[in-house]
Amino acid sequence: xxxxIKSTLEIALxxxxxxxxxxxxxxxxxxxxxxxxxxxxxxxRDEVENFEKVLKEFLKNKNPNQKKVILQSMAKVFLRNxxxxxxxxxxxxxxxxxxxxxxxxxxxxxxxxxxxxxxxxLKEYLLHQQAIYKELLKRFSSGVEALEKAISNEIGTxxxxxxxxxxxxxxEWNKIKQKLSEEYERQLEYMKNIFEKIVS
Numbered sequence: 001x002x003x004x005i006k007s008t009l010e011i012a013l014x015x016x017x018x019x020x021x022x023x024x025x026x027x028x029x030x031x032x033x034x035x036x037x038x039x040x041x042x043x044x045r046d047e048v049e050n051f052e053k054v055l056k057e058f059l060k061n062k063n064p065n066q067k068k069v070i071l072q073s074m075a076k077v078f079l080r081n082x083x084x085x086x087x088x089x090x091x092x093x094x095x096x097x098x099x100x101x102x103x104x105x106x107x108x109x110x111x112x113x114x115x116x117x118x119x120x121x122l123k124e125y126l127l128h129q130q131a132i133y134k135e136l137l138k139r140f141s142s143g144v145e146a147l148e149k150a151i152s153n154e155i156g157t158x159x160x161x162x163x164x165x166x167x168x169x170x171x172e173w174n175k176i177k178q179k180l181s182e183e184y185e186r187q188l189e190y191m192k193n194i195f196e197k198i199v200s
Contacts, residue, residue: 029069032062036070040077043100044093052103068199074104075199079192082118084184085126094122101195108198118191125184132176140169 039058042048059067081097083090098115105111140163163169 029066032066032069033073036073037077040074040100044077044081044096051100055104071104072199075101075195078104079195082122082188082192084181084188085122086129088126091122091126095119105195105198111198114191114194118188121184121187121191125180128184129177129180132180133173136169136173136176137163140166140172 035058039048039054043051048054059070062070078097078100082094085091085094098119102111102115144163144166
């Protein structure tokens with residue numbers, strides 16, 4: 001932990017030293033990046049009344065390089081928030097980030113198509129994961145029932161085993177989930193890279 005704090009402090013000091021040597025333009029670019037990231041984060045938290053209007057205002061009077069920096073910084077925040085979902089909430093967060101990407105890159109043809117492909121992949125992953133989990137639970141439950149019966153008969157009182165807490169179940173599920181995630185992660189990264197190329 002101390003090392004982590006130290007390295008974070010070092011990074012901050014390096015950045016400060018770099019900013020000390022930075023030109024006025026470089027400082028302005030850093031400021032724009034920060035503002036762009038904050039605006040993206042506000043959008044994701046539903047703290048912006050009219051995002052498109054605010055974005056238009058933000059981009060007004062900016063030169064092409066500044067606009068590019070702003071859009072790249074915003075896209076980075078949105079792309080970081082698109083992850084393989086483990087539940088409906090994470091899926092909704094991913095969809096929100098995709099919506100943000102669509103809004104900042106709406107002038108780019110094919111952007112909707114790419115967003116839809118990513119959303120489809122996220123939904124597919126979640127459904128696939130849930131189906132496999134149910135199947136595994138069913139398989140383990142039938143084995144556990146026999147064990148519960150045997151233990152109950154042995155000690156003369158009703159015994160209930162929580163399948164989901166069973167170490168063997170957890171181990172099996174983690175293996176399956178890891179394999180599934182790797183498969184989907186490759187596809188997701190490929191599609192996210194296309195977004196990165198669009199804004200680079």
